[in-house]
Amino acid sequence: MGNVAEMRVIVGDSESDGEVVQRTEEMRILEALLFAAEEPLDEKTLAARLPDGTDVRGLLTQLQQEYASRGVNVVRVAGKWTLRTACDLAWLLTRESTVPRKLSRAAIETLAIVAYHQPVTRAEIEEIRGVTTSKGTLDVLLETGWVRLRGRRKAPGRPVTYGTAEAFLSHFGLEALTDLPGLDELKGAGLIEGTLPAEFSVPVPSDDPALRDDEDPLEPGDLDLGLVPPAERIEE
Amino acid sequence: MGNVAEMRVIVGDSESDGEVVQRTEEMRILEALLFAAEEPLDEKTLAARLPDGTDVRGLLTQLQQEYASRGVNVVRVAGKWTLRTACDLAWLLTRESTVPRKLSRAAIETLAIVAYHQPVTRAEIEEIRGVTTSKGTLDVLLETGWVRLRGRRKAPGRPVTYGTAEAFLSHFGLEALTDLPGLDELKGAGLIEGTLPAEFSVPVPSDDPALRDDEDPLEPGDLDLGLVPPAERIEE
């Protein structure tokens, strides 16, 4: 009895060798029914199309095994049977398209502060902006690929430090971060006007990937947190 | 005998280890794409989802052989690939609800004339049938999606030319127009050529979407008359 069962399994496998297989007509019928059906089918419906006394469940299990390694699987949903694309191939069924979107004002400000003041922590960004920065804003910037997590500041709370990535330079057409205009140039361009406190300065930015003395490397979990793009959470 | 059985079991095991026997991930991908698709897919579309340099045609042929004995077959229609239930299982799957509307004898004849003589004008159809063709007959065929307006013949009155659409090949399971039944016999008997002026030596029938020398493109208003739904305007 055990031999018979084994034989059957073998028969199924031998098909993958390209050999002609002795599959029962019932299997073909099940296959065709499941394929053409507009909704999952229950065993009773399937049995109605098969000779009386057919072990529908047994055949379905066999079919399931046969398809297990294929691009399409026989699956059971809510007690009914259907064919579905293998889970690991779900990516085939998606098509990505890009939609141009403008960054929010908050995101642009934050990006600029990261660019000029890197490595910079969220608290430092908030101090410059004078408002709290939502997690969404930083997530969007991480998603753009322009901002990256650098490390952690050696300070109470060990806050994450942010910096710009290479994609930042290429997007904004900068050869190096030092091409960002300094205070005089900003004034010259009319972007900064009027009197400013004497101590006001614009830092000379650097995106040197080497960690600073006050930075620790990131921990394994940090990147996961940073790289998971939030689904469409955009700060307006 | 025992040895043979053992050998086979081993083959079976290796497959379950993910070491797929003679079946590559590419095969799974092809399988999944064909199963999931609503419409026949061309080799270019399939190749786009596979690693560069994959022998798509070779894999498809392999898949076709694999499925040849199954309840579902890999078939080629209109130069594209799709899965269809096996012809011999028609008895099992025929459902009253899906029986297509029966075409009139006039419509069937007209369809055949369009298929075998395309591009063809209404006057030419009438010449072959020896009777005036009602507008209703052509409308019914346009509605099925099997017949389409191609263009206008460069001739007095600039009559509209008709041809078959891809859906025609797909519906009748034809790989190409050259697979039309009895086409060679018809040609051999000289019953196809000769409907056109001798100076047009392009073979008939042809559903090449490119207009022929004796065809002009349709004008904007033509398509409305032909029941072709106006192209949906998609936002974004």
Next chain:
Amino acid sequence: MNAEELSFETELGQAAVGETALVVDVEGFEGPLDLLLTLARQQKVDLAKISILALADQFLAFIEAARALRLELAADYLVMAAWLAYLKSRLLLPEQPTPEGLSAEDMANALAQRLRRLEAIRQVAEQLLNRPQLGREVFQRGQPEPIAEIKRPQWTATLYDLLSAYASRRQNEARSHVSMPKRSVWSLAEAREAIERLVGRSFDWSPLDQYLLEYLVEPSQRPTVLASSFAATLELVREGRLEVHQHKAFAPLFVRARAEVPPELPQGGGSDALNG
């Protein structure tokens, strides 16, 4: 030709839905060519060997019969009848060259060819319809899995956006920071708690400044610490828990915890401290 033959193929003339039926023939023929083809089949010979003359006779007889029955015939039939009558006369007469150069034989052959072509197209139409048709004999996937479109935002910003955002933010920040930094003040409560803790049970005279030094973290805090601790000290003295004295104005202030019996004061009056 009789009425039975007239009803030939009646059932084939049914028009499909949405199709306006042409009044081609009350008996269901698809036009004169169809009728000719039907008559030709009755000759039971290969269409290649058909006698056009005999066919013309049959057709004309049919038309006569229909007329006798007062059946309304479509113009197509009458045109064909006229043409066949002409062809028949040509075929029966000795052949003479015609201005068009088309002999009666050519005309007859052309008609035979048309008949063959119609018959051929009918045969292939039948073959076509006998093929397995989608949705009739063969089926496609009943539950196709549609391709989902994932719209990925492609973020855009210009360098100008970036710089102007930065400049205006920094400018705003600089202006808002002109306001005085918030002064840190040592409250009376804090001072009192500190003095109580520091002086504690020390019954030796100690200079207040000495205790306070512990708190003088940075020079800017000195005035507030001094002011608050002095006020707190006086309050503790008033409560009889501390004693305080000073040799002279602006001299260091000495503080000690007050015992049950007030010990002797050091040299010099101490009460002027209260006026300081």
